[in-house]
Amino acid sequence: MSKVGFIGVGKIGQTIVYSSIVSGAVDEAVIYDIIPELPEKFEHELRHAFATKGIKTEILGTNNLDDVAGMDMVVISAGKPRKPGMSRRDLFVDNAKIMMDLAGKLAPKNPGAIYLMVANPVDMMASVFMKYSKEYTISTGDQVETMRMRSYIAKKLKVPVTQVDGFVGGEHGEDAVVLWSTVKVKGKPIDNFNINKQEVEDYVKKIPGEIIRVMGGTTWGPGTIIADIIKAVSLNENRVMSIATPRQYEGQIIHVSSPIVVSSSIGPSLETLLDEKDRWHLNSAMKDFYEAYMENMKQLEQSLKPT
Numbered sequence: 001m002s003k004v005g006f007i008g009v010g011k012i013g014q015t016i017v018y019s020s021i022v023s024g025a026v027d028e029a030v031i032y033d034i035i036p037e038l039p040e041k042f043e044h045e046l047r048h049a050f051a052t053k054g055i056k057t058e059i060l061g062t063n064n065l066d067d068v069a070g071m072d073m074v075v076i077s078a079g080k081p082r083k084p085g086m087s088r089r090d091l092f093v094d095n096a097k098i099m100m101d102l103a104g105k106l107a108p109k110n111p112g113a114i115y116l117m118v119a120n121p122v123d124m125m126a127s128v129f130m131k132y133s134k135e136y137t138i139s140t141g142d143q144v145e146t147m148r149m150r151s152y153i154a155k156k157l158k159v160p161v162t163q164v165d166g167f168v169g170g171e172h173g174e175d176a177v178v179l180w181s182t183v184k185v186k187g188k189p190i191d192n193f194n195i196n197k198q199e200v201e202d203y204v205k206k207i208p209g210e211i212i213r214v215m216g217g218t219t220w221g222p223g224t225i226i227a228d229i230i231k232a233v234s235l236n237e238n239r240v241m242s243i244a245t246p247r248q249y250e251g252q253i254i255h256v257s258s259p260i261v262v263s264s265s266i267g268p269s270l271e272t273l274l275d276e277k278d279r280w281h282l283n284s285a286m287k288d289f290y291e292a293y294m295e296n297m298k299q300l301e302q303s304l305k306p307t
């Protein structure tokens with residue numbers, strides 16, 4: 001039995017709910033949003049879709065957060081999305097306030113659940129949620145970038161995407177780094193192939209902004225990839241993914257991605273298999289994350305002071 005709560009069912013939330021249920025990862029879904037009637041009408045849509053597919057997952061769409069109780073996993077995609085030209089970090093203060101509120105309300109009702117953060121800036125929101133809930137929280141991290149990288153290399157080299165391996169690490173977004181020592185095509189190191197690494201890195205960083213500019217948001221790509229993270233946890237798949245997991249840094253919990261085994265428990269990390277250069281990038285991503293996170297926390301505290 002896998003009971004999954006979904007908090008926030010806007011563009012990305014809806015895609016995640018649909019994809020994860022279709023993939024067989026969810027036996028019971030409780031879907032919550034603050035917009036009146038949205039979860040309830042979405043529940044009808046899902047019931048119609050699953051009637052034709054013969055899917056028996058139990059679904060409840062609700063505006064009552066108390067219904068999200070006793071879950072094995074809680075997926076949080078509630079929050080503001082960025083508009084064209086914005087960086088993910090610009091969302092920090094607004095979305096952190098939502099996480100603080102949700103942390104206080106969800107944690108007591110879902111003891112032992114794994115929390116999966118989706119809202120941006122996703123790794124920092126995972127750190128904020130874990131700080132205030134004290135519950136184990138992971139972030140979708142760079143698994144999305146990992147698949148963007150693999151898809152781009154496959155297209156460029158005209159090989160099936162299943163023949164491309166490798167991971168992107170660091171913070172999700174503009175500061176993500178391709179971990180080149182992990183990238184292989186048909187089992188051979190990437191340096192055996194004629195590919196412009198800068199072009200790959202630019203694609204991974206810029207394509208989401210381009211999709212947002214034209215389509216108003218990213219949905220099917222991350223929605224499907226995030227559903228696979230839920231499936232790896234729910235079905236205990238032992239799949240290696242580049243998600244961000246909590247780590248201690250200067251006395252704070254921070255979230256930075258590197259390849260790790262994902263199943264009903266998370267780990268071990270495969271970080272020790274990276275070459276020196278990739279490990280250096282990862283360490284520098286942790287330092288940058290920590291500094292930006294502390295700066296953003298200061299702004300958050302400032303905004304919470306009575307004026």
Ligand SMILES: NC(=O)c1ccc[n+]([C@@H]2O[C@H](COP(=O)([O-])OP(=O)(O)OC[C@H]3O[C@@H](n4cnc5c(N)ncnc54)[C@H](O)[C@@H]3O)[C@@H](O)[C@H]2O)c1
Nearest residue numbers: 008009010011012033034078079080081118119120217222
């Ligand atoms: N991790 C990733 O790879 C990834 C990919 C895409 C989007 N995102 C992020 O996910 C978030 C949502 O994006 P979107 O495109 O779905 O936005 P959206 O505006 O379409 O949906 C956001 C939803 O959150 C709801 N919401 C707001 N506050 C809430 C609260 N306190 N409780 C419950 N629900 C609440 C809103 O009512 C809305 O339905 C954004 O921060 C976006 O940047 C992350």
